[in-house]
Amino acid sequence: MSTYWSASGWKQERGPLSGEDVEFAKSKGLMFDPIPITHDEIVSRLHELHLQVAKK
Structure with a gap:
């Protein structure tokens, strides 16, 4: 969750994940x-x- 979100909203940059991850x-x-x-x-x-x- 903290990869994309912070207390101030959506992050512009991704967290510390490797490209492989x-x-x-x-x-x-x-x-x-x-x-x-x-x-x-x-x-x-x-x-x-x-x-x-459909509603069903």
Whole structure:
């Protein structure tokens, strides 16, 4: 958790992890590269997904 988050919010730089550790975590689906996305883009994507999901 402290790799990406601090008391002041999201960190701009990653914590002290080696490149090998990061690649291993990515291969297991636990970490990922930053994904730049705007607020409007994510709202639009969520709306599209909402329309595809059945209430059941």
